[in-house]
Amino acid sequence: xxxxxxxxxxxxxxxxxxxxxxxxxxxxxxxxxxxxxxxxxxxxxxxxxxxxxxxxxxxxxxxxxxxxxxxxxxxxxxxxxxxxxxxxxxxxxxxxxxxxxxxxxxxxxxxxxxxxxxxxxxxxxxxxxxxxxxxxxxxxxxxxxxxxxxxxxxxxxxxxxxxxxxxxxxxxxxxxxxxxxxxxxxx
Amino acid sequence: xxxxxxxxxxxxxxxxxxxxxxxxxxxxxxxxxxxxxxxxxxxxxxxxxxxxxxxxxxxxxxxxxxxxxxxxxxxxxxxxxxxxxxxxxxxxxxxxxxxxxxxxxxxxxxxxxxxxxxxxxxxxxxxxxxxxxxxxxxxxxxxxxxxxxxxxxxxxxxxxxxxxxxxxxxxxxxxxxxxxxxxxxxxxxxxxxxxxxxxxxxxxxxxxxxxxxxxxxxxxxxxxxxxxxxxxxxxxxxxxxxxxxxxxxxxxxxxxxxxxxxxxxxxxxxxx
Numbered sequence: 458x459x460x461x462x463x464x465x466x467x468x469x470x471x472x473x474x475x476x477x478x479x480x481x482x483x484x485x486x487x488x489x490x491x492x493x494x495x496x497x498x499x500x501x502x503x504x505x506x507x508x509x510x511x512x513x514x515x516x517x518x519x520x521x522x523x524x525x526x527x528x529x530x531x532x533x534x535x536x537x538x539x540x541x542x543x544x545x546x547x548x549x550x551x552x553x554x555x556x557x558x559x560x561x562x563x564x565x566x567x568x569x570x571x572x573x574x575x576x577x578x579x580x581x582x583x584x585x586x587x588x589x590x591x592x593x594x595x596x597x598x599x600x601x602x603x604x605x606x607x608x609x610x611x612x613x614x615x616x617x618x619x620x621x622x623x624x625x626x627x628x629x630x631x632x633x634x635x636x637x638x639x640x641x642x643x644x
Numbered sequence: 645x646x647x648x649x650x651x652x653x654x655x656x657x658x659x660x661x662x663x664x665x666x667x668x669x670x671x672x673x674x675x676x677x678x679x680x681x682x683x684x685x686x687x688x689x690x691x692x693x694x695x696x697x698x699x700x701x702x703x704x705x706x707x708x709x710x711x712x713x714x715x716x717x718x719x720x721x722x723x724x725x726x727x728x729x730x731x732x733x734x735x736x737x738x739x740x741x742x743x744x745x746x747x748x749x750x751x752x753x754x755x756x757x758x759x760x761x762x763x764x765x766x767x768x769x770x771x772x773x774x775x776x777x778x779x780x781x782x783x784x785x786x787x788x789x790x791x792x793x794x795x796x797x798x799x800x801x802x803x804x805x806x807x808x809x810x811x812x813x814x815x816x817x818x819x820x821x822x823x824x825x826x827x828x829x830x831x832x833x834x835x836x837x838x839x840x841x842x843x844x845x846x847x848x849x850x851x852x853x854x855x856x857x858x859x860x861x862x863x864x865x866x867x868x869x870x871x872x873x874x875x876x877x878x879x880x881x882x883x884x885x886x887x888x889x890x891x892x893x894x895x896x897x898x899x900x901x902x903x904x905x906x907x908x909x910x911x912x913x914x915x916x
Contacts, residue, residue, distance in 0.1 A: 558677060558680045568673050571673065575666055600662055
């Protein structure tokens, strides 16, 4: 992803960007669908996903075929993902959960996406029209790499949370041999 | 976007836009985290207060039970014990060597003492569980209680049940009786009232009991304060019984400030 501009000159690679956007969006939709509590928004996720795929296909085939970068699709993707992230945070605020929000895996994944897509929103939106501008290219690299590094750090934290969750779950499991152990003891 | 680019320049738009969005995201996340921390802290505080309250009610209940046991023990030890010991003295082994007239007198005295003991034990039993309540229900028990108070001549008391066609279940009636008994005892002990009047009524699934008196009463805030404080064992018991009943209690004064009102609201539960 950090090297969009290097390949942007090639007309065929634009389809690769669209594929990447669709795959990225699909994974995110699946993830948010799994973690959201039952609600109208959750039910609408599959429809929004289909709508976005159709839109991306139309954009790639008919509207954006000569531009070289899927700015419009990426912009729409960013807006949808940011809104989903905000909705998730809202559900967490509303829910009466006594667990600290920042100690969960889901929260860190969500804020990773939120920060990453907020940070790169303007960048991707302007790429299609500005990719010939040299100063823009420099800024593009700096911003894109910075947010990619931040994204990876935040995802690492999320993974750490997941690992600690698994370890705690394993600790709390009572061994099945417990009963036999107590029954065989001579008192 | 095009307008922004032409007026501010590409770099400015990109940098300001990115920074703006980034700080918006950070602010959002910070708000969520801090708000959730505050909510959790608040919930924990409420939970702690509730636990303390429960502990206090439990302690009051245990203390009340202990006092009740001590009272029964004292009644049995101080009254029934000497009476039975005296009866035993009359019926000792030397009785057979005595004159028939003396024998008859001793047996008669012993019989009288045993009758007194039976009466005493009956009184203790009645104080634990009023037989009127058990046999005839709350209305009869309350009227009996108020008649007894009225009979003492110290205070004028009356009770009126307006709608008692659908009675509370036995457990609820006992709890309501205990609450009313405690309230009436408090009024007699502390308020210097000239009259006590009890009214009962029902609306839908709720049954209301209201006590009026013209003495010195307490208001809702006083009740809450005393109930949460270390004193006021009787009020704590009232509150714990109200909780068991899932009811409500209100302490008020009328608009003319001439008499105090205590209202109890009890939801009916199906008869077991």
